[in-house]
Amino acid sequence: xxxxxxxxxxxxxxxxxxxxxxxxxxxxxxxxxxxxxxxxxxxxxxxxxxxxxxxxxxxxxxxxxxxxxxxxxxxxxxxxxxxxxxxxxxxxxxxxxxxxxxxxxxxxxxxxxxxxxxxxxxxxxxxxxxxxxxxxxxxxxxxxxxxxxxxxxxxxxxxxxxxxxxxxxxxxxxxxxxxxxxxxxxxxxxxxxxxxxxxxxxxxxxxxxxxxxxxxxxxxxxxxxxxxxxxxxxxxxxxxxxxxxxxxxxxxxxxxxxxxxxxxxxxxxxxxxxxxxxxxxxxxxxxxxxxxxxxxxxxxxxxxxxxxxxxxxxxxxxxxxxxxxxxxxxxxxxxxxxxxxx
Numbered sequence: 001x002x003x004x005x006x007x008x009x010x011x012x013x014x015x016x017x018x019x020x021x022x023x024x025x026x027x028x029x030x031x032x033x034x035x036x037x038x039x040x041x042x043x044x045x046x047x048x049x050x051x052x053x054x055x056x057x058x059x060x061x062x063x064x065x066x067x068x069x070x071x072x073x074x075x076x077x078x079x080x081x082x083x084x085x086x087x088x089x090x091x092x093x094x095x096x097x098x099x100x101x102x103x104x105x106x107x108x109x110x111x112x113x114x115x116x117x118x119x120x121x122x123x124x125x126x127x128x129x130x131x132x133x134x135x136x137x138x139x140x141x142x143x144x145x146x147x148x149x150x151x152x153x154x155x156x157x158x159x160x161x162x163x164x165x166x167x168x169x170x171x172x173x174x175x176x177x178x179x180x181x182x183x184x185x186x187x188x189x190x191x192x193x194x195x196x197x198x199x200x201x202x203x204x205x206x207x208x209x210x211x212x213x214x215x216x217x218x219x220x221x222x223x224x225x226x227x228x229x230x231x232x233x234x235x236x237x238x239x240x241x242x243x244x245x246x247x248x249x250x251x252x253x254x255x256x257x258x259x260x261x262x263x264x265x266x267x268x269x270x271x272x273x274x275x276x277x278x279x280x281x282x283x284x285x286x287x288x289x290x291x292x293x294x295x296x297x298x299x300x301x302x303x304x305x306x307x308x309x310x311x312x313x314x315x316x317x318x319x320x321x322x323x324x325x326x327x328x329x330x331x332x333x334x335x336x337x338x339x340x341x342x
Contacts, residue, residue, distance in 0.1 A: 019323055033311065035156055036318045038161035042172055043200035044207075049166055063166045067159065081230065088231045170225065172196055195328050199321045206241060212284055213240045213247075217254075220272040226258050236273075240280075241316075242304060243297035247277050299323055 025032065045066050049187025054061040165171035173192045177185045182235035214237030232254040239246030251273040259266030300320055 017262055032160050033315075033318055035161060036321065038158045038165065039172055039196075040318065040321050041158065041162040041167040043196045044203040046196065047160075047204075053169070060167045062162055067163070081234075085230050085234065091228070094098045110114075130287055145172055156279060181322065191328060191332065195325050198324050199327075202320065204326070209280065209284055210237045210240045213237050213280060216276045216279070217272070220276065221254075221269065224265060224268045224272060225252070226269050227261050228257060232257065236276075243300050244299060247273075247280070251277070299327070 045063065048066060049059050049062045052061050068086045095248075165175060168174065173189050173196075176192050177188050178187045214233050215331070218229055218233035226232070232250070235253060236247070236250035239250045242249075251270070254273060255266055255270045258269040271308055300323070303319040303323035304316055307315035307317075311318070
């Protein structure tokens, strides 16, 4: 028996509309990513603005002060760190052939492979080019900051959107709710509150952890007298964003380079990284991240990998917040009785 499947013209039109909408969103994906970055920034500074608002300080003034302080600290950090960082990377590139030769003395296979593929010179050239670019970036604090987010226009857009959302009380909720149908606005408002809370807490906590790991490792490496202390500490701070794997990778890099300068220094660096990671795991993370719930480490790792693959640096920045949004939506769908629409 043949059955006839009828598709109404309304269904066809809705399907076409959805496809066109998806195509349009794909075309403006870069703009959407910048708006999402602005939402992340707003989520992080909103608690500060709300706290001062309760004490009769205007939101616009608080946001402006936060911006000035943040940009001043960022500019000072770049100005102070870039010159020695470039110098250390250049020194590492120049000394790499000797370090590799010393390492290959322990591992003949590595020595033969490196010689046949000219790896020593390639890595030396690579690190030298990085040092040159960092040194050039250091000539302009604004240029270094702007290049990180993809240009002056993108920088201004992100800060402007974040400023507007922060100045307006419940700015993110109002912005997103205004895009939704009336019957869904109540649910969307609650969802936005939960997501904003998690994103803000996660970003604040993660930035604090990255800074603390960098500072502790840098001070420890300086006291030990380890080579390339700034480079190794910066790597440790950046990789702190990747749970479990990041600290291990940074420790392996630091210990390997330090051992090439002497077994004692290598052993001391190993002890330092173990102590810092124990402090981070048992003291800092529980203290800082106790309110940033629902971010499974495996999900974070996968999100960062997917973000890096699809969007590079910008993809990494927004990967975890997007995973948080999707996680909240999935939880609501699962908890909804019978999967009924909210």
